[in-house]
Amino acid sequence: MNFISTRNASPAVSLSQAIAAGLAPDGGLYVPQQMPAARTLAAGASLAATATTLLQPFFAGDALEPELAGICEQAFDFPAPLQSLATRNDHVLELFHGPTAAFKDFGARFLAASLSRLRAGQERPLTIIVATSGDTGAAVAAAFHNQPNLEVVVLYPDGRVSPRQAHQLGCLGGNIRALRVAGSFDDCQAMAKQALNDADLQAQVPLSSANSISLGRLLPQMSYYAHAALEHRARHEAPLNVVIPTGNLGNAMAAVMARALGVSLGRILLATNANRVLPDYFGGGQYAPKPSVATLANAMDVGAPSNFERLRWLYKGDDAALRTEFFARAVDDATIRETIACRYSAYGEVFCPHTATAVNVLEQLRASGEAAAGEHWAVAATAHPAKFESVVEPLIGREVPVPAALAELLKRPAHAEPCPPEYAALRERLLNS
Template sequence: MNFISTRNASPVATLSQAIAAGLAPDGGLYVPEQLPAARELQPGANLAETAAALLQPFFAGDGLAQALPAICAEAFDSPAPLQALATANDHVLELFHGPTAAFKDFGARFLAASLSRVRAGQARPLTIVVATSGDTGAAVAAAFHNQPNLQVVVLYPDGRVSPRQAHQLGCLGGNIRALRVAGSFDDCQAMAKQALGDAELQAQVPLSSANSISLGRLLPQMSYYAHAALSHRAAHGGLLNFVIPTGNLGNAMAAIMARALGVPLGRIVLATNANRVLPDYFAGGPYQPKASVATLANAMDVGAPSNFERLRWLYAGDDAALRGAFQSFAVGDATIRDTIAARYSQFGEVFCPHTATAVHVLEQLRRSGEAAADEHWAVAATAHPAKFESVVEPLIGREVAVPPALAELLKRPAHAEPCATEYSALREKLL
């Protein structure tokens, strides 16, 4: 299968070329030249086997095709269990059991496993430039740490990630370099995109991306939605609907693409924090990026969601059809706090701020009748609550146990370099 840019001004690329490049030369995002035929997947396989079966058409004819099962085995070696919540027919898909306790571990490990094979034997190392609003950078850093011929430069907004997130970003060293940028996530993302589009820089320092703009992150993230939906249908019959907390739209786009491939997913509802670009658009307003607002759910503090370009591509630029296909709701900090406290008080459930955002949206859908009582719904739990102890613990009145893998990272000393928001500052560091 070949891949094209959403902006239709770049040469057609193979899968390996698209994964290695990250961003298309015209500044667009890589998408399949055409979606493969709907896949009829069977339940009963493990997560890695489901991933390999789902992704096989995208790898057809590429040099990575034979390695796909091994890549999936490396990337999907952590569970993604679908757990029942206390409220009837509600579930949570726990995506936080990987090395850095966030859903992004799956995509980052898949990308690292793919790029390590694509870049094998290359004379110069490839530098991965990644902007993060919290969890992406840690997942990428952990996945690429000590990978030969690969380096990582992580940009994060100084003071706008949780203390434990910041520690994860700067604690690995070696081939991982963390830059704390005096600005917002949108500043970090704009600088990273400018570097990726800088042909003169690329000639001296080969670059790629590991943000959700990377095809190597997007494709594997379809797999856990497929696995959950197949397992649920086998156990209960019917479709599983999802509320997905989202910022840059990568995780939600993966679910949307999985459904387009025939995976038995029902409705997909998008939950955001106080950054209202998506809710305003789906309510009928123009798509209008704005400066991001800092919130408790910081990984979603995005004012210009990159993957909206892919979403419009999937719907052929038809805004009416796109608005008719999805709903999006914004949730403020006070409501996030109330949801965390109330769910723990009533049911003993503990959620990170991002997951709590989606839980509240599901509660709204249930109360309004938009989600019928007999429909089965799941919330994508994107991060372990222990990553946000300064928010969660005061609200529930107790400590949150730290997963062992995260505890090991927190024991390491951490260091991050300051970086100005001007692109020239990043360019100098990359050179």
């Protein structure tokens, strides 16, 4: 299978080329030249086996095809359990059991496993540049740490990530370099994209991306939705509807693509924080990126969701169809706090701020009747609440136990270099690293 740019101004490339490049030369995002036919998947397989079957058409004919099963075994070696919530027919898809306690561990480890195979025997190292609003950078840093012939530069908005997120970003060292940018996530993302589109820089310092713009991260994220939907249908004989907290739209786009491949997912609804670009668009307004605002759910502080290009591509630019198929709701900080506190008080459930946005949207759906009593819904739990202890613990009145892998990272000393929100500063660091 070949892959093309969402902007249709770059030549088609192989999957390996698309993964290695990250961003297409015309600035667009890589997408399959055509979506594969629906896949036949069976419940009862491991998550890694489900991923292998689901992803096989995308790898067909590529140099990585013989490696696919091994890549999946390496990336999907921790669970993504679908747990029942206290409220009837409601579930939570726990995606935070990886090394950095966030859903992005799945895609980051898959990308690292793919690139390590592609770069084997290469003389020049490949530098992965990643902008993060919180969890992406930590997942990428952990996945690529000590990988030969691969280096990572992480850009994050200084003061706009949680203390534990910031610690994770700067605690690994070695081939991982963290830059704390005096700006917003949108500044970080713009700088990363400019570097990836700088042909002169690329000639001197080969670069690739590990943001959700990377196919190597997007494609594997379909797998946990497919696995959960299969297991759920086997138990309940009903499709699984999902509410997904989203910022850059990558995790939600993975669910949309999984459903397009025949996975038994019902409705896919989006929950955002006070950054309202997607709710305003799906509510009938123009798609109008704007500067992001800082919120408690900082990993979703995105004012220009990159993967919107992919969503529009999948629906052939039909805004009416998109607005019919999806909607997004914004949840403010006060409501996030209230949801965390009330769910713990009523049911003993503990959620991170991002997951709480989706829980609140599901509560709204149930209360309004938009989600019928007999429908089964799942919230995508994108991060462990222990990563946001300064928000969560005062609201629930107790400490949140720290997962063992996260605790190990927090024991390490951390360092990040200050960086102005200017591309010239990033370019200089890349050339002189």
